[in-house]
Amino acid sequence: MTESIKHARRPTNLSLDSALLEEARALGVNMSRSAEAGIAEAVRRSKQQRWLQANQAALDSSNEYVALNGLPLYRHRQF
Structure with a gap:
């Protein structure tokens, strides 16, 4: 988690692909x-x-306005 706030953790049961589970265990x-990182990304x-x-x-x-009128304040751009 990249948040500075830590939330309470709670045990959860998940069903995972057995081959993937074994490979993950073997790799430490x-x-x-x-799983938490993957769920956080899905959320x-x-x-x-x-x-x-x-x-x-x-x-x-907004896109329609720009298409019809151009970017607001375009004339003030310095790049």
């Missing part, structure tokens, strides 16, 4: 931390997808 992979992507869906109308409106 911390499965709890790896991040899901939140991103929901945000994009919820804000799609505003994004479309």
Whole structure:
């Protein structure tokens, strides 16, 4: 986790591919931390997808404005 806030951890049962599980054990992979990282990434992507869906109308409106009128304050750009 990249957050500075630590949350309580709780034991959980997961069903995993047995070959993958054996390979991870042989390599010394911390499965709890790896599973947590994968779930955190899935949550991040899901939140991103929901945000994009919820804000799609505003994004479309903004893109349409720029397509019709150009970038606001473009004349003040120095690059």
